[in-house]
Amino acid sequence: MWKYVLKRVLLMIPTLLGVAVLIFFLMRVVPGDIVELRFAGESAFAQKENLDKERARLGLDQPMWLQFVTWMWGIARFDFGTSMWTGAPIIEEIKLRAALSFQLAVMATLIAVVLAIPLGVVAALKQDTWVDYVVRVFSIAGLATPSFWLGIVFILMLLIVFKWLPPMVYTPFWVNPWQNMLQLIWPALAVGYRYSAVATRMTRSAMLEVLREDYIRTARAKGLWQKLILSRHALKNAMLPVLTVVALEFAFLMGGLVVTEQVFNLNGLGMLFVESVARRDYTLTQALVMLVALVFILVNFTVDLMYAWLDPRIRFR
């Protein structure tokens, strides 16, 4: 097993390197210039001398290969440099937003799992009954409803019915849990519902498949309790595809909630991502892409390791 883990860890390096090369050159292919955007804008008084000075300060006057080497050397030392837009260390820029994005992703995942697994199991057990139909309507509605739209509905409902709005400024959980929850529970519900719909559908179909397996029939035939059959034999096996979906969704939530963050005015990684691209902040965009790539790789890796726990037949090679 340790050999497998080491192999997977080593494989992360070329993957991340590929992502680095891709994002570095893609950003430079996209038209636009951070110096023009920031220091000229629409001003008639912008002076070329001033723009050249800023370009040199940001290192944009250097040959592209040298910029790439400098960046990669920084990454090798875990130094992502500074944001070209704000001049602040990138770690600082990301750290601020990562806490909120991570908490929101965890809360949405918890909501999704808590809803999806029981509903998916019940729907599978009561296949083609009214219970199954209700769960199907619930989950298909969730699939069809964008989370940002649901967020807008929540906001309007809170505003019109309760004349109240969640706090606009993020308070960390350890500072004031109540304020923190007041702000994040709404986007977590909006995102978690859509997320649970995907997981519910997956749980239901996986359970249906597993419940038709020979070993379940055998377990029933030897008189095992239904609860035991479900928890020990069926659910554990059905969880394999569900786990993959849940994990990938979690990784996506770390940087992909742009519109939901906008609707709830959340200071998360998604908004930072969009702004950094719009501003042509190369260093920040590159760091964010690397971070998201790393999250996806780590999540996949963790899922693969969990497969062995869920299904002892899986052996690592």
Added chain:
Amino acid sequence: MTDISVTRRLSIPALLLAGLVFTGPAAAQDKPRYGGELLFAVPSEMPSYDGHREGTFGMVHPLAPHYNTLLKTDPNDRTGTKIVGDLAESWTIAPDGRVYTLKLRRGVKFHDGAEMTSRDVKASYDKIVFPPPNVGSMRKGQYTNVEAIEAPDASTIVFRLKWPQASFLASLASPYNWIYKADVLARDVRWYEKNVMGTGPFTFVEHVKGSHWVGKKNSNYWDKGKPYLDGYRAIFMKDSAAQVAAVRAERAHIQFRGFAPAERDSLVAALGRKITVQESPWDCAAWVAINQDKKPFDDKRVRRALTLALDRRQASVALSKIAVVKEVAGVQVPGTPYATPPDELEKLAGYGRDIKKSRAEARRLLREVGVPDRFAFTFTNRGLPMPYEPIGIWLIDQWRQIGLNATMVTIEASQHVNELRAGNFTVSSDAQCGYAVEPDLDLAKFQSKEISHNNYGRYTDKVLDDLYQKQNRATDPEERKRYVREFERRLLDEEVHTFITLQWHRIVPHSAKVRGWTITPSHYLNQQLDAVWLAE
């Protein structure tokens, strides 16, 4: 400048629902009350903290309360053009118009307790006008006329100019020209990029990037009795729907830049008497840039046809209901000293009252040049809904009525200016917003391409450049007005290098609790917050 006329802008049902009685800001200026924290939304965020270096209102709104400038615009002047002292209490101008001597207030202290003197003013202006090699100064180009800055004694600062400049006092009232501490600049000229320390009515508390900015009352402020607020909290909010929701739920008292008409109406309908609306013509205009490198737009008759096709007066009525545009205007904000009088405005191409006649003339010009019927071209628009989208749709319709077939292509907002600057367009939307209502600022971009960094029309016009210089140096206001009118005539009528569709219209609905703040045409001005207070 007209005061608010609510009934014209609101639907009757909205009025009946809300049963509104609007109280304009002037009427509400009763005895100021001390205390409270002003909460305001800011739709943009500053890259650094150095006002000399940056150019976004997202810097001015949260940071201006920490600083003073030498001069400022009168906070109660709705035209935003009346200059009053801030750190300077008086000034004189030499008869030849080339020497400005300003007397500074005494007893002004920085937030660290040190006294502010002319040395600080000189160091700050030296940084703006003559920045060291490693330091950027965004508006350095505006001060090319400054020959020397002197501080003969602790309370006197002298600016020597190469030639007389009509706008120089306004330049000293620039909302970006904060006075920094000389000792700090001497130690590290870039210190202010990451730190805040001024003489203003509020001291800095915290900035959480992407989230908020907090300031608290400077109890040692030199203007005794001010500020009234205990502090303020600026909340960064990009999304306008979130800003509206915040004002509606009283999570924010105000968003100083402005809202769209529909947003104003929804707030008024929901909050009734709890909301006050201030409106003003905006020192921003919706322009059309025409690339004169592209045929047939190199011919001024074709450009003239484009402007003659526009029914601006009808658009003012229709578009002002859905977009932040309203006034039919020339090159200066209506109601301000250098604005075009209505009778002169009507003489400019496309501003006449007989639209049928204008369009017939437009068709004749196109025929004369040999432009075929249904001639197709691309109209490049900026990827922002307000006001670009409705203006773009309206323009296409107007041009269709003279036989032109324009197709709109929308470019991402941040890339749009780059495309214009590179000449990658035929006809495009363009915008011009000023941080002060001043012909020097508003007209500079229309000088020849060799002078102006954002002359998107890519033309050279020495006559226009000469007129710009003349208005810039005319110290007699009447003489200056004449040059501004001549400039305008040449730009919009004789050569039609470019043209305005409608002036933007600034709408600031805010909590009725907010008092002591008066709207101006520029969203960069009047943001010191020293006179703002919150009613019970």
